[in-house]
Amino acid sequence: MRILHTMLRVGDMERSIAFYTEVLGMQLLRRHEYPDGKFTLAFIGYGSEQDTAVIELTYNWGTETYDKGNAYGHIAIEVDDAYAACEQVKKAGGKVVREAGPMMHGTTVIAFVEDPDGYKVEFIQKGTWGV
Incomplete structure (x- = not known):
């Protein structure tokens, strides 16, 4: 077994991809739109998904903010x-x-x-x- 990815829900996919790629230096590995489900997934990281754990950004169309609660750390x-x-x-x-x-x-x-x-x-x- 190994960790594949951590998923974060984001309010603006373009803004989030820009932060992780331009500010933190990650690469956009893949992105896919799911019109029937009204969501977009993008996978970002410092290496391939075959070799390293990555981050999955999930944008649920029309949702701009989320209540993060107090369980998430970093x-x-x-x-x-x-x-x-x-x-x-x-x-x-x-x-x-x-x-x-x-x-x-x-x-x-x-x-x-x-x-x-x-x-x-x-x-x-x-x-x-x-x-």
Whole structure:
């Protein structure tokens, strides 16, 4: 068994694809419209679906926002330098909601950014996690 993808419901497919590809550097792997079901799926990631877990973006036509509740946490991405990654996100027009730095009560260097729908994405600096 292996993890294939994590699904996020989004309010604007184009805006979300732009964030994940242009701001976070992922690739659009595939996209398909389902007119009978009135939804669109797009799969994005850093590698092929055959080799890595990816994110499935789901747009239900006509639904622009969702109540996220309090159960969802975040998606984590390993980065070489969390400080530099935050600066790149800002330059690309993205929103940093927690600047890079050591996590509370630990030494792992983390940061958080927010996608256009308010989902949190954590950057974890390579070589600092697990300590």
